[in-house]
Amino acid sequence: MSNERTVKWGIMGPGGISGNFASELRHAPGAELVAVAGRSKDKADAFAAKYNVPRSYGSCEELANDPDVEIVYIGTLHPIHKENALTLLRGGKSILCEKPFTMTQAEAREIAREARRRNLFAMEAMWTRYLPVIRQVKEWLRGGAIGEVKLLKAEFGFDAGWNPEGRLLNKEKGGGTLLDAGIYPVSFASFVYGQRPSRILSTAVIGETGVDEQYSALFEYPGGQVASLHGGVRLPMNNDAWIYGTKGKIHVPNFLAAKEATLYAGGEEPVVIRDDRTFVGHALQAVEAMNCLREGRKESAEMPLDETVELMGTLDEIRGQWGLTYPGE
Numbered sequence: 001m002s003n004e005r006t007v008k009w010g011i012m013g014p015g016g017i018s019g020n021f022a023s024e025l026r027h028a029p030g031a032e033l034v035a036v037a038g039r040s041k042d043k044a045d046a047f048a049a050k051y052n053v054p055r056s057y058g059s060c061e062e063l064a065n066d067p068d069v070e071i072v073y074i075g076t077l078h079p080i081h082k083e084n085a086l087t088l089l090r091g092g093k094s095i096l097c098e099k100p101f102t103m104t105q106a107e108a109r110e111i112a113r114e115a116r117r118r119n120l121f122a123m124e125a126m127w128t129r130y131l132p133v134i135r136q137v138k139e140w141l142r143g144g145a146i147g148e149v150k151l152l153k154a155e156f157g158f159d160a161g162w163n164p165e166g167r168l169l170n171k172e173k174g175g176g177t178l179l180d181a182g183i184y185p186v187s188f189a190s191f192v193y194g195q196r197p198s199r200i201l202s203t204a205v206i207g208e209t210g211v212d213e214q215y216s217a218l219f220e221y222p223g224g225q226v227a228s229l230h231g232g233v234r235l236p237m238n239n240d241a242w243i244y245g246t247k248g249k250i251h252v253p254n255f256l257a258a259k260e261a262t263l264y265a266g267g268e269e270p271v272v273i274r275d276d277r278t279f280v281g282h283a284l285q286a287v288e289a290m291n292c293l294r295e296g297r298k299e300s301a302e303m304p305l306d307e308t309v310e311l312m313g314t315l316d317e318i319r320g321q322w323g324l325t326y327p328g329e
C-alpha cells in the first residue's frame with residue numbers, strides 16, 4: 001500500500017549525529033538506509049561498515065546522483081548545510097537538514113526557494129517537535145488548558161569542556177551556543193507563541209575563541225507576552241521549560257528531549273504524562289518526513305519552512321545585538 005511504502009534514505013556527513021540517526025532509523029517503520037556520503041571516501045566507508053549501509057561516496061554530488069535515494073538526512077556541520085542542501089535538491093533529493101538549518105536567514109531562504117522551485121520536500125530536523133510529550137503540550141496549549149500564555153522560561157546548557165578546535169567553540173566550524181544548544185529554547189518559544197517576537201533584548205558571554213559560550217535573551221510579543229531564554233556550552237543547566245498562563249502552568253523537564261510533562265490547571269490535580277520510549281527520539285522526525293513524502297506533502301506542518309526562515313532571522317537578530325558574525329558573512 002502506498003501509505004506504507006518503503007522510503008530510501010541517504011545520509012550526508014558521516015559524523016556523530018549522523019551515526020545516531022542511522023541507529024535510530026530502525027524505529028521508523030518503512031525506512032531503508034541505502035547510502036552515505038562524506039567529504040572523504042574513507043570516512044564514508046567506515047560509517048557504511050559500522051551502520052550496515054550498502055553504498056558509500058566521497059562527495060555530496062555522488063549522493064545527489066544516486067537514483068535510488070529519495071531523501072537525504074544532512075548531518076554535516078552547519079556552515080556546510082546550505083551547500084549540501086542545494087546540491088541535493090538540484091539532484092532531485094528531498095532533504096531533512098540538521099539544526100540550525102543554516103548559518104543565516106539569507107541561506108535558509110535560498111534553500112526554501114530551491115525546494116519550492118523543484119517541488120521537493122524539505123524540513124529542518126527540529127526533532128523536539130515530533131516527541132509525543134511535546135505534541136500533547138501543543139494540544140494543551142491549543143485547547144486553552146492554561147488559559148492565555150503570558151510567560152515562557154526555557155533553557156538548554158551543558159559543559160562541553162575546553163576544546164577550541166572542536167565544533168562547539170570553533171568559529172570556522174559554526175561554533176557557539178546560539179546555533180547549537182541555544183536554538184532549542186528559541187525554537188520552543190516559536191512553538192509556544194506561534195510568531196516571531198516584536199522585541200528582543202539579548203546578551204552573551206563571548207569567550208576566547210570569539211564565539212558565544214553562553215547567552216540569555218528576553219523576547220517580547222505584540223500582546224505583551226514574554227519568553228526568557230538561556231543557553232550555554234560551558235555551563236550545565238536544568239534544561240527545563242515552564243509555560244505560564246492565566247489559568248495554569250505546564251512544566252516540561254529536559255524539554256528538548258522530553259519524556260514527561262505536567263499540567264497544572266486551576267486548582268485541579270496535576271496531570272502528568274510520560275513517554276516510555278527506549279530510543280533517543282530522532283527517529284520520530286524521520287517518521288514525519290516519510291509520512292509527508294508518502295502523502296505528497298512538501299513541508300511538515302509542525303516545522304514549516306517559513307517558520308525555519310523566521311527562526312533563522314531571530315537568530316540573526318540576537319547575534320546582531322552582540323556583534324557576532326561568522327566567516328564569509
Ligand SMILES: NC(=O)c1ccc[n+]([C@@H]2O[C@H](COP(=O)([O-])OP(=O)(O)OC[C@H]3O[C@@H](n4cnc5c(N)ncnc54)[C@H](OP(=O)(O)O)[C@@H]3O)[C@@H](O)[C@H]2O)c1
Nearest residue numbers: 013014015016017018039043075076077078080098099100
Ligand atoms: N539534533 C541533535 O540532537 C543534534 C545533536 C548534535 C549535533 N547536531 C547538529 O548536527 C550537525 C553535526 O554535528 P555533529 O555533532 O554530528 O558533528 P561531527 O561529529 O563533527 O560531524 C560533522 C560531520 O560534518 C562533516 N563535515 C565538516 N565539514 C565539512 C565540509 N566542509 N564538507 C563536507 N562535510 C563536512 C564531517 O566530516 P569529516 O568526518 O570528514 O570531518 C563530519 O562527518 C551540526 O549542525 C549540529 O548542530 C544535532
